[in-house]
Amino acid sequence: MGLPWLRILDTLIGVTDLARSRKIRSMADEQQQQQQQLEIGGRPGGALEARLAGVVVAALKEAFDRDTRRLEIEREQVAVERERAERALRLEVRRQAGDREIGRLRLLAGGAIASWLATLFFSSRLMGGPVVARVLLGGGWVLLLAAVAASFSAQARVAAALDVSSDDRPISSGAGGVLAVWLIVAGLALVGVAVLV
Numbered sequence: 019m020g021l022p023w024l025r026i027l028d029t030l031i032g033v034t035d036l037a038r039s040r041k042i043r044s045m046a047d048e049q050q051q052q053q054q055q056l057e058i059g060g061r062p063g064g065a066l067e068a069r070l071a072g073v074v075v076a077a078l079k080e081a082f083d084r085d086t087r088r089l090e091i092e093r094e095q096v097a098v099e100r101e102r103a104e105r106a107l108r109l110e111v112r113r114q115a116g117d118r119e120i121g122r123l124r125l126l127a128g129g130a131i132a133s134w135l136a137t138l139f140f141s142s143r144l145m146g147g148p149v150v151a152r153v154l155l156g157g158g159w160v161l162l163l164a165a166v167a168a169s170f171s172a173q174a175r176v177a178a179a180l181d182v183s184s185d186d187r188p189i190s191s192g193a194g195g196v197l198a199v200w201l202i203v204a205g206l207a208l209v210g211v212a213v214l215v
């Protein structure tokens with residue numbers, strides 16, 4: 019449960035108001051003494067009016083100061099909330115980018131596995147063929163399996179990047195994500211050449 023910040027701030031403001039009201043009373047007493055001294059030489063009703071005017075001015079000044087402090091606190095709270103919402107939005111955009119990249123890498127891994135399984139159909143025909151065809155088929159399989167491994171490695175890198183709370187670095191699969199595509203292409207090319215030999 020969070021701290022009741024508004025109640026704490028309201029209590030602090032109340033304490034400062036109490037201290038200011040004492041100060042205002044002492045200032046009012048000084049003004050009253052000055053007015054009494056002036057009253058001796060002036061008209062009798064003027065001192066009371068001046069004293070009341072001083073009290074009213076002090077009360078208005080205190081009210082304006084309190085309202086100013088309260089508005090500043092509210093502005094600070096709004097700024098903190100806006101910053102929190104912007105950070106949450108940046109983290110959500112980062113998470114979505116990571117999810118898209120992981121989905122792409124999973125698709126590459128699935129494509130590499132499906133390609134490897136499809137080349138198994140050609141293996142029976144090529145096993146009785148020339149040595150070059152068998153070597154090319156084996157090289158294609160190695161490249162397709164390396165593509166699967168590169169894809170899994172890149173997925174792990176993206177997941178690790180998402181676990182880090184820093185939102186400064188962009189989400190990237192690194193060299194593994196790029197390498198997986200080219201390994202699939204090279205593996206399928208070797209299998210194709212093996213079939214043609």
